[in-house]
Amino acid sequence: MGGVCSWKREYYYADENPNRRGVSGRYFKSRSSKWMWMASAFFPPVVDCRGRSTCPSLMELCIHKIREDVSKFGSFSILPRDVSQLIFNDLVYSRYLSANSIEAFRDCALQDMLLKEYPGIEDSWMDVVSSQGSSLLSLDISSFEVTDYSLFLLKNCSSLQSLAFDYCDLITEKGFEQISGFQKLTCLGFKNSTALTGEGMRCLSSLVNLVKLDLERCPRIHGGLVHIEGLTRLESLTIRCCKCIVDSDMKSLAGLVNLKQLQTPCVNITDAGVFYLKGLSKLVLLNMEGCHITAACLDYLSDLPSLQYLNLCRSALKDAGCEKFSTLSNLEVLNIGYNEITDECLTHLQGLTKLESLNLDSCRIGDDGLANLAGLVNLKNLELSDNKIESNGIQHLSGLTNLEDLNLSFTLVTEDGLRNLSGLRSLKSLNLDIRHITDSGLAALTGLTGLTHLDLFGAQITDSGTKYLQYFKNLQSLDICGGGLTDDGIKNMKHLSSLTVLNLSQNLDLTDKTLEHLSGLTGLVSLNVSNSRVTNDGLQHLRPLKNLRSLSLESCSVTADELKKLQLSALPNLMKFHPEL
Structure with missing residues (x-):
C-alpha cells in the first residue's frame, strides 16, 4: 500500500489570487491532507454531475x-499505516x-491528524494523538477544549513539522513554553x-527551521x-488584526531576508513602519x-x-x-479598493502592464477613469x-x-453598456448585482x-428572460x-x-413545482430557495440530488424535522440546512 499518505509536507501560498476582496493566503495544509477532501468521502454509489x-x-x-461498524474495531494498529490513515481521514470527514x-488509532503511527474544529475534542483525546510518536508530522487541533496538558503530552511527537492550535483559549503561556x-x-x-504575550514569544526563538x-x-x-529576528528561514508571516503591533515592532522584521509573504491587515502601522521593509x-x-498608511509608503515599496x-485596501x-x-x-495584483481615489489616480496605473488583478471596489471612479485601464491587456x-x-x-x-472575472455590482451600468462586453470571450465570472438590469441585459x-459564474442577484429578470440561460x-x-x-x-x-450552486431566494412566487423542475440537476452542491412558497410536500423532489451539501429554505413552509428526515433517508452528503433544529 506504500506511499499513499506519506508525501513530503510542504507549505504553500496557493491562493494569491485576490479576486474581488483583496489578497489573502490560503491556510496551510500538508499535501497529504488532500486525502481528507479527495479520497475520503466514500458514499457509494457516487453520482456525477451528469447523473451517472x-x-x-x-x-x-x-x-x-x-465507518458503519467502527464501534466493533478495537485497534487498527496492525494495519499498514497508509490504510489506517485513510480510515482516520474518512472518520474525521464524515464526523x-x-x-x-x-482509541482504535492508538499506536498506529499516523502521520497526519488534521482535526480542525472537530466537535468534542478535549485533553483525553490527546493521549491517542501522542501515541503516534515520532511518526506524527502534521497536527491541527484548532478550536479545541484542550489545555496545557495536551502540549505536555506532545513531547513524544518530536518529528512534528506542522502544528496548529488556533482558538485554543485554555492554553496558557506555560503551555506555549x-x-x-x-x-x-x-x-x-x-x-x-489571548495568552501569548510579547515575552512569551521567546519560545519561538529556537525554531530555526520555521x-x-x-x-x-x-x-x-x-x-x-524581536524573538523571531533570528528565524532567517521564515518565508511567510501573518500578524493580521494584531492591533497591538506598531511601527517599532516592524523593525524586527528587517533582517528576515527570505520573507516572501507578509500579512499585516488591520495593524496599527504607518508609513514609518513600512520603512523597515525596504530590505x-x-x-x-x-x-x-486597513493600515494607517498613505501614498508616501510607495517610496519604500x-x-x-x-x-x-500588493493590498492597500481600506x-x-x-x-x-x-x-x-x-x-x-x-x-x-493590486488592491486599492475602499480608498478616496478618483479617476486621476488611475492615470498612474497605465504602466503596470504585468497587472493581472485590480481591485477598485468602492472608490470614486467614473467613466473617464476607465479609459486608463484600456492598455492593461493582461488583466484577468x-x-x-x-463606483x-x-x-x-x-x-x-x-x-x-x-478578462476572466469582472464585478460591476452596484454601478450604474445598463443594458447598452453590457453590449460592450460581448467580445470578452475569456470571461468566466460576471457579477451584475444591479437593480436596473433586465431581460434585455441578459440577452x-x-x-x-x-461563463461559469453569473451573479444577477438584484437584477430584474423575469420568466421570459430565463430563456437566454440556454x-x-x-x-x-x-x-x-x-x-x-x-x-x-x-423550467x-x-x-x-453543470450547475453546482444555485441561489433563487427572494422569488416569492416559486412553489414546490420549482423543486420538481430542479430535480434533474444532480450536480447541485448548494441550493437556496428561501422566501418562497415551497412546502414540506416539495422536499420529495430533492431526493435525486445526492451531491447536495447545503440547502436553504428559510421563510418557507418547511420544517426542520422534515429536512432532517430528508437528510437521513436520501441526502447523506447534506451537512448544512436551514431552517435548523
Whole structure:
C-alpha cells in the first residue's frame, strides 16, 4: 500500500489570487491532507454531475463498511499505516470519530491528524494523538477544549513539522513554553491566542527551521517580534488584526531576508513602519489592508524588486502621491479598493502592464477613469463594484480580452453598456448585482458562452428572460434573486447540467413545482430557495440530488424535522440546512 499518505509536507501560498476582496493566503495544509477532501468521502454509489453512477473502488467500499461498524474495531494498529490513515481521514470527514472510536488509532503511527474544529475534542483525546510518536508530522487541533496538558503530552511527537492550535483559549503561556522543543517545525499557527504575550514569544526563538508563522489576532504580542529576528528561514508571516503591533515592532522584521509573504491587515502601522521593509528583496506578497498608511509608503515599496501582490485596501490613500504606483512595474495584483481615489489616480496605473488583478471596489471612479485601464491587456480580474461607472465607461473594457472575472455590482451600468462586453470571450465570472438590469441585459450577454459564474442577484429578470440561460451551458453557479421568477421560468434551468450552486431566494412566487423542475440537476452542491412558497410536500423532489451539501429554505413552509428526515433517508452528503433544529 506504500506511499499513499506519506508525501513530503510542504507549505504553500496557493491562493494569491485576490479576486474581488483583496489578497489573502490560503491556510496551510500538508499535501497529504488532500486525502481528507479527495479520497475520503466514500458514499457509494457516487453520482456525477451528469447523473451517472460511478462504481466505487474496493478500498472505498471497505472504508465505508468500517465507518458503519467502527464501534466493533478495537485497534487498527496492525494495519499498514497508509490504510489506517485513510480510515482516520474518512472518520474525521464524515464526523464519525468519537472519544471511543479514536482509541482504535492508538499506536498506529499516523502521520497526519488534521482535526480542525472537530466537535468534542478535549485533553483525553490527546493521549491517542501522542501515541503516534515520532511518526506524527502534521497536527491541527484548532478550536479545541484542550489545555496545557495536551502540549505536555506532545513531547513524544518530536518529528512534528506542522502544528496548529488556533482558538485554543485554555492554553496558557506555560503551555506555549513546550513549543520550543519542536525543533523540526516548519509551520506553526496559533490564531486568536489571548495568552501569548510579547515575552512569551521567546519560545519561538529556537525554531530555526520555521518557514510559516501565523499569529493572527494575538492581542498581546507587542514587543515580541524581536524573538523571531533570528528565524532567517521564515518565508511567510501573518500578524493580521494584531492591533497591538506598531511601527517599532516592524523593525524586527528587517533582517528576515527570505520573507516572501507578509500579512499585516488591520495593524496599527504607518508609513514609518513600512520603512523597515525596504530590505526584504524577496517579498512577493504584502497585505496592509486597513493600515494607517498613505501614498508616501510607495517610496519604500519601490525598493522591493520581487513585489507582485500588493493590498492597500481600506487605508488612507488619496490621489496625491499615487504617481509612485508607476514605479511598481512588477505588480501582478493590486488592491486599492475602499480608498478616496478618483479617476486621476488611475492615470498612474497605465504602466503596470504585468497587472493581472485590480481591485477598485468602492472608490470614486467614473467613466473617464476607465479609459486608463484600456492598455492593461493582461488583466484577468477586475473589481469595479460600487463606483460611479455608467454604460459609456464600459467601452474602455472591450479590449481586455484576457478578462476572466469582472464585478460591476452596484454601478450604474445598463443594458447598452453590457453590449460592450460581448467580445470578452475569456470571461468566466460576471457579477451584475444591479437593480436596473433586465431581460434585455441578459440577452446582450448570450455571446459569453464560457461563463461559469453569473451573479444577477438584484437584477430584474423575469420568466421570459430565463430563456437566454440556454446559451450558458457551462454555468456552475447562478444567482437570480430579484423576485421576478415563477415556476415557469425555472423550467429554462433544467438543462444547466453543470450547475453546482444555485441561489433563487427572494422569488416569492416559486412553489414546490420549482423543486420538481430542479430535480434533474444532480450536480447541485448548494441550493437556496428561501422566501418562497415551497412546502414540506416539495422536499420529495430533492431526493435525486445526492451531491447536495447545503440547502436553504428559510421563510418557507418547511420544517426542520422534515429536512432532517430528508437528510437521513436520501441526502447523506447534506451537512448544512436551514431552517435548523
